[in-house]
Amino acid sequence: MAVERVLPTDVAGELLELTRELATKEVAPRAAEGEATGRFPRELFRTLGEAGLLGLPYPEEYGGGGQPYEVYLQVVEELAAAWLTVGLGVSVHTLSCFPIAEFGSSEQRGSLLPDMIGGELLGAYCLSEPQSGSDAAALRTRAVRDADGYVVDGVKAWTTHGGVADFYTLMARTGEEGARGISCLHLPADAEGLSFGTPERKMGMRSSPTAQVRLDGVRLPPEALIGREGEGFRIAMAALDGGRLGIAACAVGVAQAALDAATSYARERRQFGSRIADFQGIGFMLADMATQISAARALYLEAARLRDAGRPYSAQAAMAKLFASDVCMKVAVDAVQILGGYGYVEDFPVERYLREAKVLQIVEGTNQIQRLVISRSLTRD
Numbered sequence: 001m002a003v004e005r006v007l008p009t010d011v012a013g014e015l016l017e018l019t020r021e022l023a024t025k026e027v028a029p030r031a032a033e034g035e036a037t038g039r040f041p042r043e044l045f046r047t048l049g050e051a052g053l054l055g056l057p058y059p060e061e062y063g064g065g066g067q068p069y070e071v072y073l074q075v076v077e078e079l080a081a082a083w084l085t086v087g088l089g090v091s092v093h094t095l096s097c098f099p100i101a102e103f104g105s106s107e108q109r110g111s112l113l114p115d116m117i118g119g120e121l122l123g124a125y126c127l128s129e130p131q132s133g134s135d136a137a138a139l140r141t142r143a144v145r146d147a148d149g150y151v152v153d154g155v156k157a158w159t160t161h162g163g164v165a166d167f168y169t170l171m172a173r174t175g176e177e178g179a180r181g182i183s184c185l186h187l188p189a190d191a192e193g194l195s196f197g198t199p200e201r202k203m204g205m206r207s208s209p210t211a212q213v214r215l216d217g218v219r220l221p222p223e224a225l226i227g228r229e230g231e232g233f234r235i236a237m238a239a240l241d242g243g244r245l246g247i248a249a250c251a252v253g254v255a256q257a258a259l260d261a262a263t264s265y266a267r268e269r270r271q272f273g274s275r276i277a278d279f280q281g282i283g284f285m286l287a288d289m290a291t292q293i294s295a296a297r298a299l300y301l302e303a304a305r306l307r308d309a310g311r312p313y314s315a316q317a318a319m320a321k322l323f324a325s326d327v328c329m330k331v332a333v334d335a336v337q338i339l340g341g342y343g344y345v346e347d348f349p350v351e352r353y354l355r356e357a358k359v360l361q362i363v364e365g366t367n368q369i370q371r372l373v374i375s376r377s378l379t380r381d
């Protein structure tokens with residue numbers, strides 16, 4: 001079902017139409033086979049890049065789309081509804097570009113950003129480590145300064161696009177223990193000493209590689225530093241605010257796809273002489289699913305509008321990610337229930353939506369961390 005949207009400009013409307021066309025013709029038809037084979041759809045990201053969809057919220061002067069986050073997130077939602085691997089991949093790429101776009105020097109923006117957001121390159125974001133996931137300030141990867149720049153050693157974990165990205169936005173320790181000793185670095189994929197672990201065998205999103213990033217004496221020049229030394233944790237948290245909105249949009253997209261599949265099935269499936277959609281038990285489930293999805297969409301769009309207006313939105317981003325991913329999980333479970341036995345087999349996509357929904361409650365900060373962010377915002381003096 002096409003979602004009715006109120007968009008800020010005619011250009012935004014044309015952009016959404018282009019996205020829907022690409023999602024319908026290029027993305028969705030490849031999803032089932034891609035997930036079955038586990039093959040990363042790199043060519044689809046090139047197609048999206050050629051269409052200008054890999055740099056939407058960044059300035060036009062650097063090759064970006066110059067679009068507000070409100071529009072960019074709806075593009076992500078449409079792509080995630082077609083195939084989460086692609087929608088979440090666009091969100092991760094956008095997250096990876098944020099530190100250079102927001103905190104980089106004018107030289108870094110001019111030399112790096114056009115290629116990063118121009119459509120040919122794909123990014124990855126390296127924050128989590130094997131022993132520090134939610135406790136990001138406890139990371140151990142270290143970048144030691146010398147006369148030629150930095151020597152980096154350590155291991156990053158749970159890296160989306162690990163091994164297939166063209167560049168990595170890396171958080172590493174350059175100073176004291178804790179948040180104040182962390183810095184942000186730009187890491188090209190061809191850096192000597194950079195290697196990758198075997199991709200994780202995941203419940204869902206099997207075509208999106210998630211792998212360890214291993215750094216063994218990797219040398220980076222001084223200009224690889226983004227912002228100032230010791231500013232990395234603040235950069236990481238600012239990036240995650242926008243990233244959480246990306247995950248919220250992905251969750252709404254997957255939930256909408258699950259609702260559409262369940263509604264279509266309920267219209268066609270007949271039992272006891274009637275469509276099952278006409279049974280109150282099923283109809284009320286569909287009504288609740290649609291209402292929850294609309295509420296989740298409204299929540300992420302409101303947070304996006306705060307961001308676009310330059311106002312604080314960290315708590316709202318956490319609320320949107322928390323609510324939308326929980327809604328996605330519930331909607332996916334209900335979609336499987338509506339399809340019954342057919343919902344449990346791979347002939348229908350809802351079993352995939354259920355497997356994909358779970359990860360959205362974990363990535364970009366677990367939903368327990370989101371509750372912590374929200375509660376602290378409420379009780380802070």
